[in-house]
Amino acid sequence: MKLQAIETFRISAPLHTPFKTALRTVTVAESLVVKVTCDDGTVGFGEAPPTHVITGESLASIETAVEDIIAPNLLGMSLLERERVFEMLHRLIIGNTSAKAAIDMALYDCLSQYAGMPLYQFLGGYRNLLETDYTVSVNTVEEMAKDTVRYIKNGFDALKVKVGKDDIDMDIKRIQAVRKAAGTDILIRLDANQGWKPKEAVYAIRKMEDSGLNIELVEQPVKAHDLAGLKQVKEQVDTPIMADESVFSLFDARQVLETESADLINIKLMKSGGIYQALKIATIAESYGVECMVGSMIETKIGITAACHFAASQKNVTRYDFDAPLMLADDVLDGGVQYQGKHIHLPSATGLGIKEIKKQFINN
Incomplete structure (x- = not known):
């Protein structure tokens, strides 16, 4: 072969x-x-x-x-x-x-x-059905509240809310508006994309805790290289902290785990260099008792299908952020994973289950 x-x-x-x-x-x-x-x-x-x-x-x-x-x-x-x-x-x-x-x-x-x-079985075969969250983009308070209502009506009960673009008090107002629009039963995750300083993050998360906003986790609140700052935030708040951009490689994961700088790790194939290294990151995280999310960039269903197969294969991957194909105006692919609202079904075909890439999306 x-x-x-x-x-x-x-x-x-x-x-x-x-x-x-x-x-x-x-x-x-x-x-x-x-x-x-x-x-x-x-x-x-x-x-x-x-x-x-x-x-x-x-x-x-x-x-x-x-x-x-x-x-x-x-x-x-x-x-x-x-x-x-x-x-x-x-x-x-x-x-x-x-x-x-x-x-x-x-x-x-x-x-x-x-x-x-199917690839998920080849890699371990732990599950064949996933549930994705849906991302609320950082916008005005009013727009984010409206988006929240719309996504919940579409059947999503876990929302990943983007913050970190403006001042910290505006971010808190955004989260308050999202929680009010979502009600009490919707899972809310925050992603600051490195947008806060450590003291800002502690201030914001504590204020959200005191206000009863019930945030499941906060992803990458500080700069990727600032593991001391990440650890500072983790130790001074009750809300779980997830490392994303801080973890590209197995070496990065080991540093985060050994220093106890985060409660969770977000694995992305585009950061790890693919499934081969992602499997190693998931394994070492499990050895430390740290669960993983698998997320993605703004990808089509080609890359997302591979990420879903990897995520479905591993017991220690417990959260899934695979909404990118749902943001596209059209599906570029025949085959691959299939969406039914928040549910993602893994194909029974061998490999990734990709049949064809639609020609109208090919540029050369």
């Missing part, structure tokens, strides 16, 4: 509503798609969106890393020696985690097809 061809092409799909965080605003989902073909005819797919403010990668840099560096060195290798293949993938180039993730997904797609299993 040798790697015979590695091809790339770009896709783009408009969002039906702009996605806004403390770091960026997105109106169109752009990605590089990787297609891997093996000498037995097996075909696998992967995806890498450019996320300049998080991974530091552009479409051009992802394309260059895949076409000029990764592909030439992997071609001819056998997936039946997959440990060698993945070791080579991660040794060839420093960083470039999204480029690696796109290749990694396609390789796992091929491997699980060869094994005759």
